[in-house]
Amino acid sequence: AESFGAYMCYTSTVCAVSVLGADAEIKFSIPVGKLFTHELMRETFQNDFEPLSKLYAGRLYDDPMVFKCNLQNFPDLPEWLRFTQRHPYDNGFLYGTPTAPGKSIIEIHAINKRSYETTRQLLIINAVAGMYELPFQAEFFIKLRDIERVLPSPVQDEIKQDLQRLWKTEALEIVNITNALDRGGRVPLPLAGHFEGVYVKVGSEQYFSDCLLMVLTAEHQKQCKAGAKTRIPGECNFCSIPSNCITWCKIELVSPGICGGPGTIHLEMTLSTAGGEFNPPESPPSRDYFPDYIVTVIVPLILAIILCALLAYIMFCRREGVARRNDKTDQIQLYHHHTIHGDTEELRSMAGCRGVRPPMSTFPMFDARTGQSAPPLHSDSIPLIMPHLDNGEIKK
Ligand SMILES: *[C@@H]1O[C@H](CO)[C@@H](O)[C@H](O)[C@H]1NC(C)=O
Secondary structure, eight states: OHHHHHTOOOEEEEEEOOSTTOOEEEEEEEETTSOEEEEEOHHHHHHHHSTTHHHHTOOOOOOOEEEEEEETTSSSOOTTEEEEOSSTTSOEEEEEOOOSOEEEEEEEEEEETTTOOEEEEEEEEEEESOSOOOSEEEEEEETTOOHHHHOSHHHHHHHHHHHHHHHTOSOEEEEEEEEGGGGTOOOOOSOTTOOOOEEEEEEESSOOOHHHHGGGSHHHHHHHHTTOOOOOOGGGOOOSSGGGOBOGGGOEEEOTTSTTOSBTHHHHHHHHHHTOSOOOOOOOOOOOOHHHHIIIIIHHHHHHHHHHHHHHHHHHHSOOOHHHHHHHSOHHHHHHHHHHHHHHHHHHHHHHSTTOOOOGGGSSOBOTTTOOBOOOOOGGGOOSSOOOOSTTOOOO
16 A cells, blocks of 8 residues: 555545535546546435435435446547446446546436436546556456455555565556456356456566466466366465465466567567568459349430330320311210300309309290290290200200
8 A cells, every 4th residue: 555655646626516416527647558447426426416404304315327438529438447336325436547648527427226316427537648557467356256356455455465465576566457257258157156357467667576487487378278177386376365266277377578578579560470471452353234224224314214115005006086086976975965064164264253044944845055045834845855856966
């Protein structure tokens, strides 16, 4: 914990917490290359939801809550920052290692799962250059842990103390903590004693201790390959709490800044040489679009023209004409039709103005052709249709 204080670039200030749950703002200044963790305390957010309930009712709710975190004006968190919360009744954690200096404004929305109220908090993280990359780094696997149980700072300190003794130095920093699920681990059955596992990466200025260098020996590699449950040699076992114990066969030593260092450095070198020169792919062969053009444009066009012509022929050339149709129709039917037409016209002209003379049909009897009224007859004998027509022609 003392060396923790030595690196104390870590200042947290609650800047503006205004009354009644308005936006709170928290500022952090952290060094690049060192693990950052921030616990989202449910109690703090609970105060935002019901700021007066504690004062007046004397009780504080313990509501389930979920958090949504994102970089301001972006849908997601910055690449280096991750968020985890196991359960709505647990606190959430933001954690990650900034890789470049810069300022990130993180928006945290807390959603109360009882009342569905929301509240917002701003987290301003200022990553400052200062701590350069630690030259010697090692990654350890802790099998019996879940990430949420490792992120609280007391647990981080316990783990760090064990590793400080393994490394034989106080100057040790946690560089990264990763959920094993992010590295292709599998979700364990919910059984007691089964955990997801956590990778913890630490770094130091000091060269690896003898215990750590044992990992590089051929003997160690052979033992681990054999798959037997290789135990940590007694003199290197510094694990004080069983759940914090590291897996001896999963230690990886890295020296990022130093050429020829142990561990994975050779891997990086082979990767960069294996690529060779960059050969841009050749442009694809040119394609003839004329057949496509014919199928999609010309053929439908021709079809449309043919249909148009067909329709025009039917509409203009195949019509019977009125005269021809009249010839085919029975004379009596035609006459009947004409009287209906005549009556309709008469009615229309009457509708036009008042005071016209009464229609002819209201006269006792009239001649259909001359309009002269005939002497009155008995109503029985009035024919419905005037049958006498000369040569089938109808005159107005
Ligand atoms: C920390 O671990 C995560 C997950 O494996 C990785 O994406 C990230 O690059 C690591 N950061 C550093 C600084 O090593």
